Amino acid sequence: MQEKYMVNDALSGVKSELTFYQNTIAECQNPELRNTIIQIRNSCEQSQYELFKLAQQKGYYTPAQMAQPQEVQAVRSQLQ
Amino acid sequence: MANLNQVELQNLRHLIGSHDTAIQKFTTYAQQATDPQVKAFFQKQVQDAQATKQKLMSFLN
Secondary structure (H helix, E strand, C coil): CCHHHHHHHHHHHHHHHHHHHHHHHHCCCCHHHHHHHHHHHHHHHHHHHHHHHHHHHHCCCCCCCCCCHHHHHHHHHHHC | CCCCCHHHHHHHHHHHHHHHHHHHHHHHHHHHCCCHHHHHHHHHHHHHHHHHHHHHHHHHC
C-alpha cells in the first residue's frame, strides 16, 4: 500500500476516534474512567495534529482552500 | 469488581477492541512506510495504542 493511503487512513481513523472519545466522556458516570478518557482524548488530539502537519508537509493531504473575504462578508451579513 | 454501568462497559469494549485493531494495523503500516518520519509516527502509534489498551483494561479488573 502506498504511504499516502496509509497516512490518510490514519487521519480518517483518528477523527472517528476523537468523536467516540467525546461521546464516551459525556456518557461517563465513573469519574476515574471519565478522567482517563479525557487524558486519552487530549493525547489523541495532539497526535492528530502532529499527523495532520506531517501529511500536509509530505503532500499527502491538502486542506480546504481559504475562504475569500467576500465569502466571509456574505456569511457575516446573513448572521447580523 | 469494577464500578461500571452498562454504557461505560460497552464503550470500554469498543475502545479496547479498536486499540487492538490499531496495534495490528499500525505495526503493518510501520513496516511498509518508507519515509523515516512517517515510519516513526506509526511506530509511536503502536506503542501508544498498547499503553492505552492496558490502561483501559485496568477498568475491567
